[in-house]
Amino acid sequence: xxAVIAENISKQYNGKPAVEKVSFEVDEGEIFGLxxxxxxxxxxxxxxxxxxxxxxxxxxQVHHWDVVKDWRAIRNAVGYMPGKFSLYQDLTVEExxxxxxxxxxxxxxxxxxxxxxxxVQLEPFKNRRAGKLSGGMKQKxxxxxxxxxxxxxxxxxxxxxGVDPVSRREFWExxxxxxxxxxxxxxxxxxxxxxxxxxxIASIQSGSILSIDTPQYLVKNYGxxxxxxxxxxxxxxxxxxxxxxxxxxxxxxxYAHISVxxxxxxxxxxxxxxxxxxxxxGVEIGDAEVTIEDCxxxxxx
Amino acid sequence: xxxxxxxxxxxxxxxLRDKKTLLILFGMPIVQVLIFGFVLSNEVxxxxxxxxxxxxxxxxxxxxxxxxxSVYFNIASVTxxxxxxxxxxxxxxxxxxxxxxxxxxxxxxxxxxxxxxILADASDPNHATTIENYLTAIIxxxxxxxxxxxxxxxxxxxxxxxxxxxxxxxxxxxxxxALILMLVCVMMTAISxxxxxEMGTMEVLLVSPFKPIMVIVSKVVPYFILSMLNIVSIxxxxxxxxxxxxxxxxxxxFAESALFISxxxxxxxxxxxxxxxxxxAMLISLMGMLLPTVLFSGFMFPIENMPFPLRxxxxxxxxxxxYIIVKDIMIKGLxxxxxxxxxxxxxxxxxxxxxxxxxxxxxxxx
Numbered sequence: 001x002x003a004v005i006a007e008n009i010s011k012q013y014n015g016k017p018a019v020e021k022v023s024f025e026v027d028e029g030e031i032f033g034l035x036x037x038x039x040x041x042x043x044x045x046x047x048x049x050x051x052x053x054x055x056x057x058x059x060x061q062v063h064h065w066d067v068v069k070d071w072r073a074i075r076n077a078v079g080y081m082p083g084k085f086s087l088y089q090d091l092t093v094e095e096x097x098x099x100x101x102x103x104x105x106x107x108x109x110x111x112x113x114x115x116x117x118x119x120v121q122l123e124p125f126k127n128r129r130a131g132k133l134s135g136g137m138k139q140k141x142x143x144x145x146x147x148x149x150x151x152x153x154x155x156x157x158x159x160x161x162g163v164d165p166v167s168r169r170e171f172w173e174x175x176x177x178x179x180x181x182x183x184x185x186x187x188x189x190x191x192x193x194x195x196x197x198x199x200x201i202a203s204i205q206s207g208s209i210l211s212i213d214t215p216q217y218l219v220k221n222y223g224x225x226x227x228x229x230x231x232x233x234x235x236x237x238x239x240x241x242x243x244x245x246x247x248x249x250x251x252x253x254x255y256a257h258i259s260v261x262x263x264x265x266x267x268x269x270x271x272x273x274x275x276x277x278x279x280x281x282g283v284e285i286g287d288a289e290v291t292i293e294d295c296x297x298x299x300x301x
Numbered sequence: 302x303x304x305x306x307x308x309x310x311x312x313x314x315x316x317l318r319d320k321k322t323l324l325i326l327f328g329m330p331i332v333q334v335l336i337f338g339f340v341l342s343n344e345v346x347x348x349x350x351x352x353x354x355x356x357x358x359x360x361x362x363x364x365x366x367x368x369x370x371s372v373y374f375n376i377a378s379v380t381x382x383x384x385x386x387x388x389x390x391x392x393x394x395x396x397x398x399x400x401x402x403x404x405x406x407x408x409x410x411x412x413x414x415x416x417x418x419i420l421a422d423a424s425d426p427n428h429a430t431t432i433e434n435y436l437t438a439i440i441x442x443x444x445x446x447x448x449x450x451x452x453x454x455x456x457x458x459x460x461x462x463x464x465x466x467x468x469x470x471x472x473x474x475x476x477x478x479a480l481i482l483m484l485v486c487v488m489m490t491a492i493s494x495x496x497x498x499e500m501g502t503m504e505v506l507l508v509s510p511f512k513p514i515m516v517i518v519s520k521v522v523p524y525f526i527l528s529m530l531n532i533v534s535i536x537x538x539x540x541x542x543x544x545x546x547x548x549x550x551x552x553x554x555f556a557e558s559a560l561f562i563s564x565x566x567x568x569x570x571x572x573x574x575x576x577x578x579x580x581x582a583m584l585i586s587l588m589g590m591l592l593p594t595v596l597f598s599g600f601m602f603p604i605e606n607m608p609f610p611l612r613x614x615x616x617x618x619x620x621x622x623x624y625i626i627v628k629d630i631m632i633k634g635l636x637x638x639x640x641x642x643x644x645x646x647x648x649x650x651x652x653x654x655x656x657x658x659x660x661x662x663x664x665x666x667x
Binding site for chain 1: 303304307308311314315318319500501502504505506507508509510511664665666
């Protein structure tokens with residue numbers, strides 16, 4: 001059984017399309033990622049799937065329930081973590097968790113095994129008000145609250161935005177563990193490096209899905225030549241690289257990446273020469289290992 | 302049921318942890334009752350009075366001592382010259398003058414007619430009228446005490462029923478009750494529901510088995526209880542501090558208050574459903590509820606004097622009906638038979654707003 005099926009769902013706001021004919025399927029026990037920049041329509045898709053918004057066109061099922069007809073059943077069975085921190089800031093960590101457990105007709109004890117690992121980190125702060133937690137702690141608490149009723153499908157809208165890198169990594173480790181409990185997860189993120197943590201990813205831009213693949217497939221089928229370059233004057237390096245014909249270049253960590261367009265071939269020595277001619281010193285150039293980020297930059301351009 | 306209790310407990314926690322809300326909830330009623338009861342009263346007390354006693358006989362002395370004895374007047378000075386009056390008025394030393402002419406007692410005894418003149422500073426007309434009334438009453442009192450049967454004299458026997466001393470407080474307490482309940486119930490409920498929308502918690506609550514209507518019920522219960530506590534504190538203040546007794550049935554008064562609170566809560570819910578931000582909710586509650594309450598409930602401006610269209614508008618202001626009910630029960634000591642019509646109107650308004658709120662409640666965003 002599929003956890004989520006979306007067929008050609010569309011949504012408009014005041015005539016402006018926010019989601020255009022988006023279709024995808026999420027398997028049971030899968031981490032499905034929606035990757036795209038702000039304003040791509042991720043939140044609208046989440047809200048349609050969690051029955052908070054009615055789609056203008058198309059249909060969608062969550063756990064074989066229709067999002068329009070069976071909204072009540074869906075609301076009982078899914079966990080939802082909105083993009084904005086949405087817990088009670090003036091209640092303590094424990095009070096928030098207790099409240100949401102009760103709202104979902106369960107108790108903290110009943111499903112403690114699901115949240116145990118996250119909650120032990122929160123435990124020292126259990127009497128602190130949620131509004132006074134750090135960004136990472138807030139998101140962990142929100143995840144606990146969304147999980148406390150053992151949902152069949154978990155919808156996480158940008159759960160790691162505004163969270164430090166260490167906490168982000170921990171957060172994703174958590175998601176992988178939840179997957180083993182056979183909870184299907186739909187997660188969105190603007191961070192491309194997080195995409196590789198998903199089983200499959202849909203890249204989305206301006207309301208449309210560009211591709212749906214496994215991260216491994218995307219990396220394997222990158223296809224283009226990719227170089228990494230370093231020079232003493234980084235700013236000038238990026239400027240000069242723009243003038244190399246039939247290529248795309250962008251900063252990537254301490255390096256700059258140069259992606260050669262399809263159907264073109266280029267030698268590292270050619271680029272090196274070009275850079276020297278433009279007066280750059282300390283040039284280092286070599287083949288780059290393709291990452292998921294390179295794939296997306298390629299897709300989005 | 303357990304879920305509802307936990308939800309209500311959560312609402313109480315919100316209120317009790319928010320010092321500002323607490324201050325508004327419990328500080329404001331007390332402050333308002335005291336302000337309206339003491340400061341804004343239109344009673345005249347301790348007015349400086351200038352007495353021109355040109356007769357200086359036993360009759361005038363007696364009148365002066367009677368005036369002196371009343372709480373309404375302070376005798377600034379007793380002089381002989383009428384010219385002093387204007388100077389004293391202009392300097393603001395006195396607000397009124399009582400002139401007792403020459404041969405006062407002689408005229409009274411022989412001709413059975415004596416005249417006194419009252420001069421009042423009418424730059425504040427209400428004040429001047431009140432002073433005049435008080436002074437006339439004192440003189441009439443004196444005349445009666447002479448016990449002389451005068452032929453062909455008609456003395457109007459005026460009695461101010463229900464509020465014989467024309468105190469301000471009996472008039473203000475019902476008005477303040479209406480005002481405070483309006484403010485606390487309408488604004489606080491509206492804000493507290495809209496806050497869930499604004500903070501995004503409504504989004505999470507919607508995606509849960511919790512029925513939206515229960516969100517509303519659980520929001521309403523704490524404010525209902527808090528408002529009833531406010532009623533108690535207002536009534537205690539009015540009885541023990543302002544000296545306004547409750548003449549009617551206290552239980553009936555509480556029942557009617559509960560009805561009016563329900564009306565206000567239903568209005569608050571309606572506002573919260575129609576607005577998206579706390580600011581808008583607050584503005585609408587203040588402008589749309591508070592202002593009409595002050596203007597049209599009848600406790601500041603008499604509705605009978607308003608032009609027809611405004612009188613019509615006043616009919617849809619719930620506070621007007623509650624004001625009438627409280628006055629009838631508390632001041633006049635009437636029973637339910639006297640206020641059933643007003644109660645029915647309030648009930649109608651409540652049901653109306655609850656109905657359209659439930660109909661308009663959104664189970665989704667947007």
